[in-house]
Amino acid sequence: MALTSIGCGGQGPQVDPHESAAQTRLETARQIDKEQTFDRVTALFNVACAYPKTQYAAIALQQATRTAIHANRRDVSLWLGSKLAELSETERGLSAESIWLKARLMVDGFGDYPAARQLLRRLYTHHAGSPRADNALWMLADLYRVIGAWRKAHETYGILAQHRLDRGWFIGSLRSPYTAKAALLKADIEAYILDDFAAAVASYRSFTSHFSDSPLIDDALLSLAFSYLRNHKKNAANGILSQLGERKLSTDQRKMYRLLLETPDSQIPIPKRLYSTASPRPKRLR
Structure with missing residues (x-):
């Protein structure tokens, strides 16, 4: 009050x-x-x-x-x-x-994704300084992801990944709550959808540098090891995997860790975080 x-x-x-x-x-x-x-x-x-x-x-x-x-x-x-x-x-x-x-109304009330995307782009363009700009970018990227517009999603996550990236003098004072997850999803699209492993390595390394305290760090490290392997840098991948061997991983993370360690050339499933229940399972683009 x-x-x-x-x-x-x-x-x-x-x-x-x-x-x-x-x-x-x-x-x-x-x-x-x-x-x-x-x-x-x-x-x-x-x-x-x-x-x-x-x-x-x-x-x-x-x-x-x-x-x-x-x-x-x-x-x-x-x-x-x-x-x-x-x-x-x-x-x-x-x-x-x-x-x-109104964008929320278009999505949840009408299922009109094109109208929602137009509104979200308008919001980010004309109100970039508003707290809702982060919401707009996140939903816009998510809508692109849901319809399989992966390059558009990648571009939008990339913008959000750089939005208020620096923390400022006080921990967490400036960083957007979406920044870390957007940075991870941008890298994921490079690794698992676009098969651009050189770009993925750079993006995952950037993530580990900027978000070392994020709860998503183990996901990023596993995918960094995967990208190193696909980029024919086995020693770098093994260095990451040796770090992960000492960490407490979830069941899914432990499964991926074993696949990378024991059968590094095997097909790695696309992470669940890249698709929602409302969207089809993504396919790798060539």
Whole structure:
């Protein structure tokens, strides 16, 4: 809840009346039965319209979008989508959030991936400084991956992998929460889809340098060893595998470790992290 100071000699910090009013109206909107979908979505959207500069505006829009999607009401989603489009043009402070939520509506409400991709590209292009830019890049890359547009996915993960890469003075102060996973997936596409093992080696080595404390480090090291083997650098691969032999690996990681160690020329399955349940199993590109 936002506070405002009334200066020296006053009674101390006070609650911003706009924040308080927005919170009250949001709670009222939340009380509307979920079965009354249109009334609930309208009430939530109107909170954002009435109090666009409060912290509750974005919360209200998020809940309106979630309600419309879960209700599976096409008419409500169409109405909300048009309103979000208007809001993105008229209320600068809510523009990025409105575009992001309309993209979510296109994906989860309509399954309209082309429209979602267009919105996500617009969000990243026009609101690169917004916290939603990272969300937009991640979803855009994921949508490319789902339809098998691997080169587009690779390009997009590459942008995100460099986004706010440096930590700054405080650990984790600037780095995007998506950066490490995007960097790994970019390298994975090079190794397992494009068969560009020289590029994959460089990308995995960059990952181990920048993200040595990441929970994904063992996945990166295993794939680095795989890429070294495919790049005919067996000694380098064995050096990585000797490090991994002393680490606590998951069942899948241990299985890959043994394959690389015992039968280095065998076909290595494409990692599960490269495909989701909504997408077909990827094929290597030639």
